[in-house]
Amino acid sequence: MFTTSRFYIDGTGFIDFCEKSKYLLASDADVDKRITSATAAFGALKNIFADKYLSEELKGEVYMALILPTLLYGCEAWSLREDLLMRLRGFHYRCARSMCRVNLHHTFRHHITPASLFRRLGILDIDSYFHNRILRWAGHVVRMPMSRAPRQLLTGWVSHSRPIG
Numbered sequence: 001m002f003t004t005s006r007f008y009i010d011g012t013g014f015i016d017f018c019e020k021s022k023y024l025l026a027s028d029a030d031v032d033k034r035i036t037s038a039t040a041a042f043g044a045l046k047n048i049f050a051d052k053y054l055s056e057e058l059k060g061e062v063y064m065a066l067i068l069p070t071l072l073y074g075c076e077a078w079s080l081r082e083d084l085l086m087r088l089r090g091f092h093y094r095c096a097r098s099m100c101r102v103n104l105h106h107t108f109r110h111h112i113t114p115a116s117l118f119r120r121l122g123i124l125d126i127d128s129y130f131h132n133r134i135l136r137w138a139g140h141v142v143r144m145p146m147s148r149a150p151r152q153l154l155t156g157w158v159s160h161s162r163p164i165g
Contacts, residue, residue: 038071049063056100068129075134096117
């Protein structure tokens with residue numbers, strides 16, 4: 001049974017249990033918050049994305065400059081489950097359809113793939129942007145001195161064997 005009562009730490013006092021934390025790795029709430037923020041930003045720019053006279057490449061550049069950073073803020077520390085990654089993919093695909101002025105009926109009837117929409121906009125799939133940010137962050141950590149905590153966590157090693165049980 002999982003208990004949510006206060007617990008005592010030697011010499012430091014009591015610590016309270018909390019159900020939501022801003023710093024949990026890739027919690028559902030964090031991904032939902034990022035998608036909500038990106039949806040609000042996308043909606044604020046709806047006039048630009050719905051304009052049929054603007055080129056699709058320009059819409060893709062605006063999307064990459066303003067919406068993707070909002071969506072992927074802090075994703076370097078996420079450890080995504082497949083269902084959370086599918087939510088990000090769904091948002092990315094919905095935005096691509098909206099910028100190309102294609103609805104779900106068109107996609108089914110004319111067999112329009114997400115890859116073809118991404119090509120028209122000059123953008124990549126969300127997996128590429130997500131993994132790019134993780135690799136960039138890993139490069140920063142590798143260049144840090146060994147005295148920094150992120151570097152110690154990434155390159156740390158436990159020299160003892162694992163206990164039985």
